[in-house]
Amino acid sequence: MERPLTKNIRPDGKPLFIKEYESLGGYQSVKKALKMQPKEITELVKKSNLKGRGGAGFNTGLKWSFVPMEGQFEHKYLVANGDEMEPGTFKDRLLIEGDPHQLIEGMIVTACAIQADEGYIFIRGEYTEAAEIVKKALAEAYEAGYLGKNILKSGFNFNLHLHTSVGRYICGEETALLNSLEGKRANPRAKPPFPQVSGLFGQPTIVNNIETLCNIPHIINNGAEWFNGLSLTPGDGGTKIFGASGKVKRPGLWELPFGVTLRELLEEHAGGMRDGLKFKGCLPGGASTDFLVEQHLDIRMDYASVAAAGSRLGTGTMIVLDDKTCPVGMVLNLEHFFAQESCGFCTPCREGLPWTEKILQKIENGKGEMKDLDLLQFHTKFMGPGNTFCALAPGAMAPLQSALKYFREDFELHIKEHKCSWK
Amino acid sequence: MLTAEEIHEIQEEFHLYPYKQAACIEALKVVQNHRRWVSDENVKDLAALLEMSVEEIDSVATFYNLIYRQPVGKYVILLCDSVSCYIMGFEAVLAHLEKSLGIKYGETTKDGRFTMLPVPCLGTCDHAPAMMVGKDLFRDLTPEKIDEILNKYE
Incomplete structure (x- = not known):
């Protein structure tokens, strides 16, 4: 089974920096993307059926396609949403801390697709270690010529900055996040206009979740068909970082194909319930998803199946309730x-x-x-x-x-x- | 009065944004890095520097839970009180912290070392319960581990 997102992440979780990342094939997708037409990249991502991993599950390429590609703009922005504050969710931390260049690479390719010239990595304030790692990785990427002016002598410019936040869950809502980046209170904005048209500082903006962006290099390198083939569910491309917390034997995170069953996650990967405890229910994708219970254990973990069971796949990290917890x-x-x-x-x-x-x-x-x-x-x-x-x-x-x-x-x-x- | 160093650091942030008011949160962070918290006087000085009203700055400062508008101790303890930590028993950790430090949420120890605050999910749920002390993360907490951790902070 292929695990593109986590294949480079060391078991001890220590970050992978640029030399090692490049030696494992890193930044190849940037070289490829710089030679592609922006629309070609967007089409490819659309066909890959990559859906937003922050919880909403919207087709990523389709989201990008709403960014106007004609006309003059002062700037176009790309923002990585690393405000991981959904209770029970801890997947983006792994990706940022373990393989920061994968994120940066995904952002450069995304910037090519929407022709963004400025980007921000928005990370919640409590992720102090992640922020340090990203800071170092950004400096390395600038030094190597992957960021800044005239990237790899292509004529394409993209500046990428780190923004560390100062709390509040609502910052994860994309329009609230934009207000926060503008130095304001993080109240959500009315839609329309959608950020793709009028986002950060009134300019066209794409906000994507960290895990979503980390998929991009692999789609560019291996194609849409390969990406769809990673999943057991037609229509949901790729793998997903699933997780479990609560009183299971082995809480943790696992990169698995869409369409694994809830039972498989719970019993094989999380090791089942701790001795003496029974499974009572779970929130399958973070705090803002509906409970699933025993009758749902054989459903497949993909967007449509979880929705059909009355819940949402959300962030894919489940919180397990046992029979001894009220x-x-x-x-x-x-x-x-x-x-x-x-x-x-x-x-x-x-x-x-x-x-x-x-x-x-x-x-x-x-x-x-x-x-x-x-x-x-x-x-x-x-x-x-x-x-x-x-x-x-x-x-x-x-x-x-x-x-x-x-x-x-x-x-x-x-x-x-x-x-x-x-x- | 803001120090020359603070003003310099804030002005450096201006380059990242199209207008300086957008650096409001960054400016609050700079002040807090130097002084641990943001006083009324600091808010006034920031308003002058950023050409914003005092009320505008304060509305931002009071919105965000990691900007402190009251004095805090040398180290802020952020104890996760969200759902995975609830299931894994953060309440026992809280009770032990309260006993060891003699403070409740929002209070500072008499020696000024620690302020304790609750915080939403710290994103390390497979190692719940969790807390931060200053910039450091501690996981798989038990009441027994707490005293050992607190002793590391002078």
Whole structure:
């Protein structure tokens, strides 16, 4: 099985720098891309069926194709979204820290495709080691002539900068991230206009997730057909970095084809549950995805199959709930996070999430009433898709609505017994 | 007053952006790197330097949880309180930190060494529970490991 994204990552996680990276075939795709027409690159990526790995799963080449290629612009921007703050997600850290040049290479090729002249790698402030590694890798790439003016004497210019952020989950939302890069509060922007047309400083901009960008060199080097062939699911190209956390025997990350089953991930890769514990459910792709439970263990991990089961593939890193951890406590923890991280711009999210948290706290403390469950249900509708300015609140409602569906008797037990029986 | 060094570092950031107001967050980071936190006086000085209103700067400064608008200790402890760390028992780690340091979230030890704050998911969930002390990440935490870690910081 091929593992293009992680094949160069050392078992000890120590970063790979330029000499070694080049000796393993690094930067070949840049040489190739500089000789291609921008549209050719975009077409190739579109055909590869690479979909955004940040959670939304939109076709990457299609996203690029919305960048205007005619007309004059002061700048065009490319931004790598490394604001990895979705609870339970830890895959981009591995890619940045383990193989920083793979990311830079992917960004140069992407810049060729959309003809961007300026780029930023946006990394969350807590990733201090990743930032140091990227800083060093960027200096090496400039030194080797892969970045800056007249890259490899092609006439193409691309400057790439590191931006370290200062907190807040909402920065991961692409328009909020752009506001943050402009030095402002990270409130999301209204769409349209989409960033591809009017993004950073009002210029055409592409924001792509780190893992998405890391796939680009491999698509250029090996072609769309090869990339589609990596996956077990037609229509979802490539591999995915899947992961598991919680009380499994071997929590971790694994690069696997799309279409492996949830059971395979859980039992073979994560080693199953720790002794004495039973699998109760999992959030398959981070905190803002719906719970899947035992009946779903044989579904395939790809965008369509997980959606058909009522959840989202999200970031592909699952959080596993065991039978000895209180599901109400877990959902309370999640809603506390979302309430805290609401940017406060739109009313349903700003007011509704703390309200939800308060109700859950009341139930967890044994003071809940049956009608509170109806109120929670009400919130899941009113903060659902289409009722808020961005996707934060609908994301917050995903684990809540599915917990009310699958673990309703556990909520009722708290109310009937006036306490949390897991404590 | 901002120091000449701070002003120089902030002006260096201007080159990365089309106008200097866009360097607002970078400017706040520069001040915080030098002083650990950003005071009212610093906000006023930054407003003059960036040609922005005091309120604009403060609205940005107070939005971001890693910009400190109150004094903090020499090392800020960021304890992850998100879902994987919840499942793996960060609450026992928190209880031990509270006992060892004699402080709760948002407080600073009497000797000024540590300030403790909660932080959303640190992105190292396969090694939960996790925390940062200053720029350093610590993983697979147990109450027993905490004292050993804290002793490394003078």
